[in-house]
Amino acid sequence: MSKVETMKPQLEPGYLVGIDIGGTNLRLALANTAGAIVSRWSTTVAGHRSSEAIVHLIRTGIENLLRQASLPWSALKAVAAGAPGITNVDSGVVIVTSYLLGWRDVPLRNLLETATGVPAAVDNDVNLAALGESRMGAAQDSPDFVFLAIGTGIGAGIITNGKLLRGSSWAAGEIGYMLVPGAPDEPVERGKPGPLEGMIGGEGIRSQWQQLWKSTATSLPHDANATQIFDAALKGDPLAQTILQQTARLLCYALLNVSLVLNCPLFVLGGGVGIHPALLDATQRNLERWSGRTPVQLRPSVLAADAQLRGAICLALETLHARDSQGRMDLPL
C-alpha cells in the first residue's frame, strides 16, 4: 500500500441509531450509513419517564440492537433522538415537553453523548418527521412544505427552502393554539391543550365525541377513539360522520391559515390520527371549496408511524457527516 493511500482517511463501515421518544413508547432503529434500517427495538416508557430513566432505556436498546446485528459498540458512529417538546437544537436541550413526560430544560444531547460515547443530535419529534418526509418520504420533490401531525395532540414541522424553520424560541409550528372559526376563542390555561388541539387532536376528537354521544345516534360506544370514529364514519355512522366533518373543516381552516402565512404549496398529513384516509378525503374536499389563487395540495405521510424514526436516522447521518468533515479538517497534512 502506497504512502499516499495510508494518509487518506478511510471511512470504516459504521452504524447509526435513530431514537423516537414518545409519551408512551420508546422506539429505536439501527441503520447503516446508507440510511437503511437493519433492526428495531422498542419498549414502553410507562413508569420510566424521567430523562435519566429514558436515557438508560436507550442505552439498553442500543446494546440489544448491536447484539442482534452481531456488531461491537465501536460500530456505532452517531445517534439522534426526537422528543415530543420544544427543543433548542443548537444547545441540544429539550426546553419543555407535554405533561406526559414532564421534562424541563433537559440537556438530552449531552446525556446521550455521555451514555453512548458517540456524537448525538436532538430535535422536536414533529420536526424530525418533517425531515424524514422531506428526505425519504412524501415531500422529496418539494423544498417548501408543512408536515402536520395529528396524534394525541397536533403539531407542525415547517420546511422552507429545504430547511426546518425554527422560530425565535424553537417553537415554530406549535399550531395547537391556533384560533379558527368553530373552535373556542377564550384564552387557555398554561399546560392545557390549545383551542385547535382541543378540537382536532386525537384526545380532542374523543372529547368532542363524548360531548355529542347518544346511544340513539351511533352504534359506537361512548369511549371510542378517533380512529374508530373515522372508521365508523366511512361505514355511514351518522354521529361519526358529524365528528369527521367537524374535524375536517377545522383542519382545513388551520391548513389555509398556515398556507396564507408561509405561502406553502404542500401539506403532508401524518400521525396516528392524521393518516386516516377518511380524514384526508374529507379535508381535501373542504380545501377544494376554499382553493384560491394558490391551491393547497394535501398528501398522506409516506413514512407513517416511521416518520420520526426515519427523520432521526437522517439527522444522525447529517451529524455523522458534519463531525466527519470536521474530523478530516483536523487531520495532520
Place this chain on the structure above:
Amino acid sequence: MSKVETMKPQLEPGYLVGIDIGGTNLRLALANTAGAIVSRWSTTVAGHRSSEAIVHLIRTGIENLLRQASLPWSALKAVAAGAPGITNVDSGVVIVTSYLLGWRDVPLRNLLETATGVPAAVDNDVNLAALGESRMGAAQDSPDFVFLAIGTGIGAGIITNGKLLRGSSWAAGEIGYMLVPGAPDEPVERGKPGPLEGMIGGEGIRSQWQQLWKSTATSLPHDANATQIFDAALKGDPLAQTILQQTARLLCYALLNVSLVLNCPLFVLGGGVGIHPALLDATQRNLERWSGRTPVQLRPSVLAADAQLRGAICLALETLHARDSQGRMDLPL
C-alpha cells in the same frame, strides 16, 4: 497619481430613487448613498394606472427630483419600486395587483431599467415597508419580526433571520384571507377582499361601521372612515368603541395565529389605519389576555407613511452594492 491608484475603481458620489406605487398616489424620494432623503416628489395616479402610464410618471418624477437637486441624470445610480401586488423579485415581474391598479404580469423592473438607464429592483410594497422597519425603523434590533400593514386592506411582510420570507409563489404574508373566530367562514370569490380583510382592513372597518350605524348610537356620520372612528372611540363614542374593540380582537387573533406558525416575537403595526394609537392600545390589551409561553410584543411603525419609501431606498442601495461588486469583479486585472 500612481498607476495603482488609477486602476482602483472610484465610487463616484451617486444618488438613488425610492418609489412607492400606491392605488391612489405615486411617491418618489431622492436619497444619497448614505440613505438620507434629499428631496421628494409625489402625484396622484387617478386616471393613469396602466404600467406604461405609471412608468412615464416615474420618469417625470425623477427628472423633477434631479432638477430640484441640480443633479445631472448621470448622478442617478439605481432605483427601486414597491408595488401593491404579488411580485416575483427574481424576474422583476409584478404578477398581480388589487383591482385599484389591475396589473397582471407587468415586467416592472425591465420597464424601469429602460426608462431610467440604471439598475432597478422591485418588490411588494408591504415587504418593502418591512425592510424599511428592519433597516432603519422599529425592528432594527430584531432579526425575526412581522410588519403588519392596515390601510385600505391588510398585508404582512415577514422577516426571518434578517431576510424576507417570500413563499413558494411570492405570496407569503397575504393574511387578508385568514380564518379567525368572529370573521366570516365562507369561501370568498376571487378578487374580493378576504374574510379578515373584510373585517379589519380600512374598507372593512368602514363597512362594519355602516352595518351597525344608528344615529342614536353615535355622533359620527354614516360615512365615517376608520381613523375618524378610532378617534371617536378615544373620546368615548359608544359605537366607535364597539368597532374598535371588534377590530382589536380580530387583529389579536390574526397576530397570535401568525406568531404560532412562525414563533415570531415581534410585530410592527403600520399603514394609515394600523398606526392609530387607539388600535395599538386595544390590541395590546387583547394580546395580554392571551399571552402564553411566548408573549408577543407589539410596536407601532417608526417610519409610518414613509415605511415603503424608506424600504425602497434600502432596496435601491442593496441593488447598487450588488451591481457595484459585480462590476468590480468584471474589471481587468
